[in-house]
Amino acid sequence: MKIALILTFSIMFVVSHTTPTFNTQPQMNQSSIQLQNETRKSGGSCNYKVNIKTSCNSPPHTTDEISILFGDNNASEVYVPRLDDPDSGTTFEQCTTIEFEILGPCIGKICKMYLFRNGTDGWIPETVTAYHYDYPPVIFNYNVDIPKDAGYGYNNCNKKV
Template sequence: METKKRRGLIVGCCLFSLALLAGGANLPQNKKRNCTYTVTIQTSCTKGAETSDYVSLRFGDIKLNDIVVQHLNSKHVRKLDPLQPAVLDDIPTKPFQACLVDEFQVTGKCVESPICYLYLKLSGKDDWRPKFAQVEASEESHLSSRYFYFRRYLPRNVWHGSDLCDKEVTPFGIKHKRKVLAKKPAPERLMP
C-alpha cells in the first residue's frame, strides 16, 4: 500500500511539473535578450582625420541600459561613399578613413526607450576626427538615436560624446532630469 501511495505521489508531482512548464509559456519573457544595432560613423574630410587605432563605443537610453563595444573596428560591415549611394564593399580598406561612412553591426542588451547618449573612445597614438555617429535599433526603429555630431579631434583614452537624455532648456541653462552621478547621502553619526 505504501508503494502505491509513493508511485501516485511521484506521478502526481510529474504531472504537476509538466502543467507548470506548459503554463510557463505565457509568462513574460526574460528581459536579458539581445538586440542588433547598426552603427553608422562618418570620418570628416580634414587632412589627417583618419585613424587605424582602436575605437570603442558606448551608447544607451534614459533607463540606464548601457551598451559598451570594445574595439568597434572588428564589427565593421561595410563602407559607404557619402557623395554617391554606391556601397564600397569590394574595396579592401580599413574603417575610419577620411571622407567615408562606415557601418558596424553590434549586438547587445535591448534598450527600452530611444537611444539618447553616445560616446566614442580612441585608444592609440593617431588623431581621429569623426564627423557624426548614429545608432539604429534593427528590431524597433523608433528606438534609434539621433545624429551625434563631433567635428573635432577626439582626445585619446577617454570617453567623448553627447548625452541628450531628458534635458530641458530653461532661461538659466540646460537642466538635467536624469541623475546618473547623484551624490549619496552622508551616513548618520552616532552620539558617543
C-alpha cells in the same frame, strides 16, 4: 552546522549572480569602462546599426583603436570595446562612412553616445547615426578630435530624480 553551511552557500550564490551597474559621466576614462566589459540589462539581445562618418579633416586613415558606448534614459547601455579591425581591413578612413551591426543587450530609445580613441593618429569623427529597431535614427554630430584615452560624447537623456 548544516544551517550555517547552507546560509554561506546561499550568500555566495547570490553574490556570484549579481549584475554590475554601469554609470557614465562625460569625459570618462576608457580604462574604467574596459573593466566593466559589456554592459548590463536583462531581457535578451537586440540588433543595432551604427554608421560612423569620418571627417575629411581626419588623417587619411588611422590605426587608433575606436570604441563606442550608447545608452538610453534608464541607464541601460551597450559598449563595444573595439570597432576597428586592422586584420580585416576595417579602419576609419578620411571622408568615409562605415556601417556596424551590433548585437547587444536590449535598451530603450538611444539618447547617449560616447566614442573612445586610443592611439596617436588623432582620428576625427564627423557624425554617428544610431539605428534602433523600435525608434527613429538618432544623429550625433562630433567633428572634433576625440581625446586620447578618454570618452567624448553626448548625454541627451532626461535624468530621473
